[in-house]
Amino acid sequence: MKALTIKSSILVSSLFLLAACGNGDDSSNDASGSADGEDEVLTLKMFSADLTQDDPFDNAVAQEIEKRTGVRLEFSYPVGGDDQEAIALMIASGDYPDLIYGKGGLNQLIDAGGVIALDDLIEERGDNIKAMYGDQLDRLRRSTEDPNIYHVGTAGVENMYLETSGTLRLQMEVLKELGYPEINTLEDYENALTEYMEMHPTNEDGEPWIPMSLSGSDWHWLITVGDPASAVGGIEGDGQWYVTDEGEATYKFQRPELKEYFKWLNGMNAKGMLDEESFTHTNDTYVSKLSSGRVLGIADQDWNFTEAEAALRADGNEWNLWAPLPVGLDESVEVQTLKDYGFTGMTGVSITSGSEHQEEAFDFLDWFATEEAQILMNWGVEGVHYEIVDGKRVQLEDDLKNSQTNPNYSIESGVGAYIHPFPQWGSAAVDSNGQTIGRMGAEDIMAQYSDAEKEALAGYDADLWVDLFPATEDLETPKHGRAWEIALPTGSDVNVIQQRADDYTTQKVTEAILADPADFDGIWEEMQAELESMGIEKANTQMTEIIKDRLELWGETE
């Protein structure tokens, strides 16, 4: 590898030489080149695993960041969607940017020596970061064997839960027509759909309704089929796992709660109430179906259908928006979506070992923890996105409208685009004037509701949608955080078995949902037997060990 680097550097330098010969003295406006002029901008390359479209870093907020820090970011992102593969290739080639948000690939980056430990930098020049994380800094540490810190960011430090995501939803139109009934169980949900469709078999254009649609043809399966199953079953958000208070992990598709939910979906399909293209259409088609307003019920993460919501709002079809509902298997289930998991930034932005600007990069990250930066990230630029009224920030009317109807709002305006995965204060944090740092305080959220939403909420005698859900205070904070954020050791049994089991269950559960209801139990049994033979018990045991290790690292065991 080293020989290769030397060779390639010779090659590159000789190319530069050639270029210099050709261009004469034209080469001084290269950013990494020599300094001339004091307002020189430093360009840092950054790979972001969660970015899904190109961000040229030229929106109003980005320009402001550049002005205040002298740093401009040049983003790269996983084209084609798989961030793990992009990182694996990066490691194999040894070609790193300056900053990496590695997400699940962080462990591999650390093992490969691709990113540096930040402990010294935090100690020497990370005052803002230290102030922000406080005693939660320990949760950034890697493991009991290697207690260094390699990343900052991805999760807010102080949070409140005023919005919810990943539960079953119904169009508000349906709720209105039925006189705002309580919908707490799958049975209620299904009855509401049936009743509404009896009253209105078609929409205004004479097209039939799609009672419920899912996006199950690719990885979106996990958020529209797998995760809602956990939510309805009252299981907390541990990804593909079910974790007890003691830290015992079970692969979640072995749980009876999930079986019950899928059985319900199977029944919905048999009754013709599930979009028959749910598992074949692409996510784009799914979103465009949602945008048409014909889909009555969905089960999805709110960030996956923002485009559909924006389209419906832009057309003035606000009653066709979907209200989140605390639907559980039955009355006894407590939906866990408002749970406070504590600080959960298990992965985040790291600085690469090859970067020539490590200190500048760290200062840049440290700046994100300041109040001025957080106001900029959350609210945008004063005069463009918000104004100060009576000492408080108020979002401008135009910007509010734009944010609700423009599907590309975040990247075009920059507001909200640079909160994740960077260090961030969290939704419950307040600035020096006592105003919440996030733009989404309870009042702000209420101000953003459409008239339709306000009317629907009034029908339920509530102020916010989350008022319908079991409250955060009543749900215990799990000691282990969230299991899906734990990066599994490369090539370990649990890593390989889980990948295999995930692929298998995605397919087999789909088969079970679409099967004749009489065959459902048989297919489920078959799936359990196959999981056994894949060695799922071994994976469960290893996962339990890993979670117990984490409890020890965080000092949660007594």
Added chain:
Amino acid sequence: MDSSKSMDVNSKGMTNTKLKKIPKKKITWEAIKRQKLLIIMTIPFVIWLLVFAYTPLIGWLVAFQEYRPQNGFFDSQWVGFTQFQTLFKDSLFYTALKNTLGMGGLGLVFGTGTAITFSLLLNELRFTKFKKFTQTISYLPHFVSWVVVANLVTTVLANTGIVNELLQFLNITSGPINFMAKPNMFWGIVTGADVWKSTGWNAIIYLSAMTSIDQEMYEAAHVDGASRLQKMWHITLPSIKGIIIILMIMNIGNIINIGFERQMLLGNNIVADAAIVIEKYALDYGIGMFRYSYGTAIGIFKSVISIALIVTFNSIAKKTSDISIM
């Protein structure tokens, strides 16, 4: 593989005549001296081949290690055939192998068959302008990316797509058929899309071979009273037989290298069992999980199958028709 490509260019001219075996000459100093200039001229290409085709093979050694990038090549643990053992124990691998060979084979058979039929038909056209026009149109799909083709296919075959509308309009089926949700149709759909995309392009080489057929043969056949079909069967096809076999030999080694974009773009969770192919498997379970060694082992296995297929088919072709590339 690269050398066989240049073989194809050489062999085009001599496909009609049988190759005579040339007795092996001994290499002498005199011969070397005589060919000094020629040898010097080949040196850059030999170096190119060594650097870009053979040196990377050293990387294959990784398959016998538990390679970790942080340890580098020299400090990674040697594990012998463990990676291969894991591979051969995985039932998913066999599913992937079956699908790869199945779809690769179907693609080869139908791809070649349609291309030959199409070029035969096109060759019979009298109006040169129309012929040129048709040919140009026919190979345009070759330049359309698979992403676009996959979208076309899923739209056409959707429940409300044109195929289902047509089937229902003609009363062939009562309700829409959800084509993309039928695992047993998946191979067919991929092959169909493949044929649509590549027939025109593949026909080019056959068409050009047909233009070099001596026109006097057709005239002689005409005098003997041969019909058009007979001329196609007895003159055109035998004349391009060599090209067909050579292309077959070269393509057969590639049926395991069918890539995975088609399967990934057209597949979904219902047909996943019929859609997983070796390269996707290598990506998901090899490099996608940071198991570089495992991915390399899969790559080696693929090459072995590839070579075995070429050698087998080559020797069959040699025995039955005296045409071969080795």
